[in-house]
Amino acid sequence: MERIGIIGSAGAMGRALAEAIPAAGYAVAGGIDQGGDLVALAEVSDVLVDFSSPAALEDNLDIAVEAATPILIGTTGLEDRHHFLIDHAADRIAVLQTGNTSLGVNMLVHLVREAALRLDADWDIEIAEMHHRRKVDAPSGTALMLGEAAAEAREIRLNEASERGRDGVSGPRVRGAIGFASLRGGTVAGDHSVILAGEDERIVLTHIAENRAIFARGAVRGAAWLIGQRAGRYTMAQVLGL
Missing domain, CATH: 3.40.50.720 (NAD(P)-binding Rossmann-like Domain)
Known part of the structure; x- marks a missing residue:
């Protein structure tokens, strides 16, 4: 054994x-x-x-x-x-x-890579994650995994393309950027959604962790x-x- x-x-x-x-x-x-x-x-x-x-x-x-x-x-x-x-x-x-x-999260990473590869920068990518109130880092490691998968598929560098912490008059969204939003509260084990927003349509890929x-x-x-x-x-x- x-x-x-x-x-x-x-x-x-x-x-x-x-x-x-x-x-x-x-x-x-x-x-x-x-x-x-x-x-x-x-x-x-x-x-x-x-x-x-x-x-x-x-x-x-x-x-x-x-x-x-x-x-x-x-x-x-x-x-x-x-x-x-x-x-x-x-x-x-x-x-x-x-x-x-999580096996489900890693399948989500694969699906995000496939979607970003086939849909060009006319499709904006936003990644939203929520975790329990005690989590100290943001975005989550999983959110960054998802962002890296999307960036890799589009042959760009995530650290150069990511948009985080929008506040006030932040200006229009940069074409090809990958946006992140982090929510904290309660006892949430981990929710992650990747939104691909095109003209008049959206694809939302989501994974919800219910238990550690x-x-x-x-x-x-x-x-x-x-x-x-x-x-x-x-x-x-x-x-x-x-």
């Missing part, structure tokens, strides 16, 4: 993983949090799942590489330097990094898929065969 180790086991996702792993027919190799013995956990795990923090990522990757243990990274809020570290680790071990482990368990189930599926893969950087789209 494959053994999955949990980094960040005391967090909400860590607790959800502790339930989802045995439910999917795998074994929990163990779990750690800050100050825990990751070296020992990596040695007894067939794969690691990391939902800890960006600050811990470098050490987590170093230990995973040393133990030759594949790792799935679901931590959000990563910066360019973190992606550089992931690329470097992927030269030695299999690494799957994603801003969202969907992220845990997707992470378990991704982690299990990662076992036995060659060294390299992988995505949830590959897990789904997209």
